[in-house]
Amino acid sequence: MGPNLLANYSEAVAFILFVIGFANLLLQKNLIKKIIGLNIMDSGLYLFLAAKGYITGRVAPIVVDGVQSVEAYINPVPSGLVLTGIVVSVSVTAFMLALTVRLYKRYHTLNLDEISMWLNKEGR
Amino acid sequence: MDFVRNLPAISILACMFAAIISSGLPRRAARFLNYVLIAAVGGMSLMCLAYVMNIQGSVVYVMGKFPAPWGNEIRFGVLECLMALFFSVVMFLAVLGGRHKMRDEVAKGKEFLYYVLIDLLFSSLLALVYTNDIFTAYVFVEINTIAAAGLIVIRENGRTIEAGVRYMVMSLMGSGLLLAGIMIMYDVTGHLLMSNIKEAVDQIISSGEYYIPVIVAIALMTTGLCIKSALFPFHSWLPDAYGYSTVSSAAVLSSLVSKGYIFLLIKLFYRVVGFEVISNSHILRIMFVFGLIAMISGSVSAIKQSDIRRMIAFSSVAQIGYIYMGFGMGTEAGMIASIYHIMSHAATKSMLFISAIGLTDVSRGSRDFKDLTGAALRNKVAGVGFLVGSLSMVGIPLFSGFISKLQFMNAAVDLSLQKMLPSLIVLGISTILNAVYFMKTVIRIYTPVTKVEGGMEELTVMEGERIGINGVVHEEDRITFRKQILYGTVIILFILLNIILGVFSNEIITMIRMGLEMFA
Secondary structure, rough: HHHHHHHHHHHHHHHHHHHHHHHHHOOOOOOHHHHHHHHHHHHHHHHHHHHHHOOOOOOOOOOOOOOHHHHEOOHHHHHHHHHHHHHHHHHHHHHHHHHHHHHHHHHHOOOOHHHHHHHHOOOO | OOOOHHHHHHHHHHHHHHHHHEEEEEEEEHHHHHHHHHHHHHHHHHHHHHHHHOOOOOOOEOOOOOOOOOOOOEOOOHHHHHHOOOOOOOHHHHHHHHHHHHHHHHOOOHHHHHHHHHHHHHHHHHHHHHHHHHHHHHHHHHHHHHHHHHHHHHOOOHHHHHHHHHHHHHHHHHHHHHHHHHHHHHHHHOEEHHHHHHHHHHHHHHHOOHHHHHHHHHHHHHHHHHOOOOOHHHOOOHHHHHHHHHHHHHHHHHHHHHHHHHHHHHHHHHHHHHHHHHHHHHHHHHHHHHHHEEEEEEEEEEHOOOOOHHHHHHEEEHHHHHHHHHHHOOOOOHHHHHHHHHHHHHHHHHHHHHHHHHHHOOOOOOOEHHHHOHHHHHHHHHHHHHHHHHHHOOOOOOHHHHHHHHHHHHHOOOOOOHHHHHHHHHHHHHHHHHHHHHHHHHHHHOOOOEEOOOOOEEEEOOOOEEEHHHHHHOOHHOOOHHHHHHHHHHHHHHHHHHHHHHOOHHHHHHHHHHHHHHHH
């Protein structure tokens, strides 16, 4: 367990980040803090994937100087996945922020519980 | 190569392009394009279904020029085509049935956005059904989430925006877990295509090394999809989202969106990890337990509601519980029952939402039970629709709900005792609870309201039941079939769909069984 954990420290950090973000997304009452949690969670996942794709001592698979051996390059697929994932999380964040702005304009608070209370008071 | 093989890819791309084009079109054109699109996709799915039935096997379609371990693939067999066809039928009817309410529900000048969202949602559903690539599935899960949340918030009031935020938060947690699972799976197996992952998983299972990471990955993905499809403890967003959004949105969300995720889950079970691996792990038992709890608690919450839309929404929680209980049984019969129930529930629930709107329309827009008294007599078509939906939900023969209950019972009888008893008992209790709240509503809407002499106050015909002044009947509230030909036709088509599912259940179940064999 010990040496493996040390060797894979970036994966461990990634999952700690994931859990921090997940807990924030779930437990925070403030909508902005929720969105920050979402971004931490996604960053953790991308860190995990990027760390998995990287092989120490190798470079990105762009052929320069005619080196075509597989041994020279890292696995490019995870990097592509990270990019796709970043696009997804950016659009989701934008959408969440837009909804937050709407709610803030209507209820002048960012606290989701307070908003629910207002809604119950409105009675519809 | 036959042209038919291109159709799934074409239908997905057509939906996406239609969404893009619709964003620049006026309202009527966007609406027309949407109808044409859904009908065309239905036709294409039918052709694919005929094709795969003919060749008796599933088809792998390579997207782009890269071959199997690297490229992206679409794979379709009987089950996928059947689902796509069914989704397009329900989608068509749901969109058409809510059309007359669109003017009240969606702000002026924003109607075209509604059709953009529907197109996007439909494309992501089709992609979830057809794709053979696990990361593509993730991306389309996110598109599905955004489109669904858009459909919730497009009717702008405080409730829907709050429900939209809650939905997004839940869904994002779900997709975070799904992505984590996919990444660990990719890490362990080195593949993104489902069929290739399965080969790698088989090797891992037989060698015994890295067994725990694989199970963790499966558990993460399963949990993510359970959260997204509103299994019991994760359903807090559901009543508000279904209860206050536009009627078409509610029908589409309850009958299709959650089903897309569930279909992806079936795919994970059969194609990514193999059903034996899943049924030997403890994951299914947990699903079984939560399914049972959902069946009871959803029904109990539904009984407590005094708002018809929220009641139907809570009933969805219970029905999702049925589906997960079928998965949890861990047998092929349970799986077939669940897949049949996906279809049966989709057809019935959207019909209930669409008929409920007709009933509330003739009760001055009120959704409260005490105002709904006699609503079915004021709007006969909607009343019949609600009646048929309720009977199907309770499980009366001839309708689809009966067959799915029968399938669940049959599947339960073959189980070991410790699973058989709880599932049979809970099925029984849940059926009774279903009957309580649906029959309560049916009796309520069929109770005529009569005028008492000299005054506004009115009494029901049923002796002693006093409903107060809320039950005033306005003659102009009465709606006949002629005034709502489109709406009435949609309800009749829904009823027909339900009866077709019920009467031709043998054929459909044979197709599902065939599809599951081709699935792995």
